[in-house]
Amino acid sequence: MLHVGDGHSIYWERCGTKGGKPAVFLHGGPGSGCSPKQRQQFDPELYDVxxxxxxxxxxxxxxxxxxxxxxxxxxxxxxxxxxxxxxxKWLVFGGSWGSTLSLAYAQTHPERVAELVLRGIFLCRQNEMDWLYKYGASELYPEEWEKFVRHIPEEERGDIVEAYRKRLTSDDPAVQLAAAKAWSRWEGMTVTLLPDQEMLEEFTEDTHAVPVARIENHYFVNRCWLDEGQLLTNAHRLEGIPGIIIQGRHDCCTPPSAAWDLKKAWPEVELQIVPDGGHLFTEPGITDGLVRASDRFAGKAA
Structure with missing residues (x-):
């Protein structure tokens, strides 16, 4: 545990080989936490992660x-x-919300970033928020969208994110939990190319759903404390940092348009579109791209 002030202590773990290539992994959500599977994206003989x-x-x-x-x-x-x-300096590796945080960190401290490996680009722009919480993903998963909005009275559905905020910050734990499960189920339905019941059960499990839903909603209500388009406007600060983006073509959570816009603002980054990929790093084509990227930056022969 590291005490970082403001009453917060953060859990950290370090694995791989001492003296290996330094890297930091930034998980998604925000609010999901890290897991043993995420360590498997790095060769432990080559990395100090x-x-x-x-x-x-x-x-x-x-x-x-x-x-x-x-x-x-x-x-x-x-x-x-x-x-x-x-x-x-170290390699910074992040997917989904982790890509947002990676970009914010790299643009603030470019001298501390050796390389960037990013997945499922999310730039926290209004159109990206609207895709998931207003119109877009709702057209692909209409039956699940109806379940998601059904949790909110009709008169509050004009701003779904704000309506959920009221419930996720309720003093009643039961109200919080019910809203968290509905919020997390909707997200869980959009992150895989094919249905994954085991993953969905994990997403909606009480101790996972509550922090993810509360923290995600808190960040989204506040637009992640970023100005509109800030991560694109400041993309010039990434000049000279080698980068690889692994993006699923059929990512319904963070569609490829954000990755394409980032590529245009940061021309030197390598954008790899996985033709049969969705959002999660555990999908075969996404995993393959990420492992190859981390291997390449560690100097491992193909």
């Missing part, structure tokens, strides 16, 4: 806490962890 649970989630404390929990708090936490490890 740090993974951590971001504020309020996983094994970090306090549980599901929204206070002092912003994008810029997390960027500061990453720097504290880098200093703790004694690395001059």
């Amino acid at each position: 740090l993974l951590f649970d971001q504020r309020g989630c996983g094994r970090s404390t306090p549980y599901a806490c929204l206070d002092n929990n912003t994008t810029w708090d997390l960027v500061a936490d990453i720097e504290k962890l880098r200093e703790m490890c004694g690395h001059e």
Whole structure:
């Protein structure tokens, strides 16, 4: 555990080989926490990898806490962890919300980033938010969208994210839990190319659903503390940092248009579109691309 101030302590773990290529893994959500499967994207003989649970989630404390929990708090936490490890710079690896945080960190501290490996690009622009919570994904999963909005009275459905905020911050734990399960089920339906019942059960399990739903909603209500288009406007700060983006063609959670816009703003990045890929890193084509990217940056022969 690392005490980072503001009442927060974050869980971290370090694996691989001491003296190997330094890397930090930034999980998604926000609010999901890290898992053993995520370590498998790095060759442990070549990497010295740090993974951590971001504020309020996983094994970090306090549980599901929204206070002092912003994008810029997390960027500061990453720097504290880098200093703790004694690395001059490291590879930054993140998918989904982890790609957002990776970009925010890299644009703030470009001198500390050796390379970037990103998946499922999310730039937190209004059109991306609207795709998932207004119109877009709703057309592909109409029956699941109806279940999602059914949790909210009709008169509040004009702003679904705000309506869920009221329930996810309720003083009644039962109200919180019901809203969290509905929120997490909707997201879970959009993240895989093919149905995955085991993954959906994990997404909607109480101790997973509550922090993810509360923290995601908290970030989205506040637009992740980013100005509209900020990560594209500041893409010039990434100049000179080698990067690879692995993006599923059929990613219904973070569609490929965001990755394409980032590629145009950051021409030197390598964008790989996986033709049969969705959103999650566990899908075969996505996993293959990510492992090949981490191997390449460690100098491993193909």
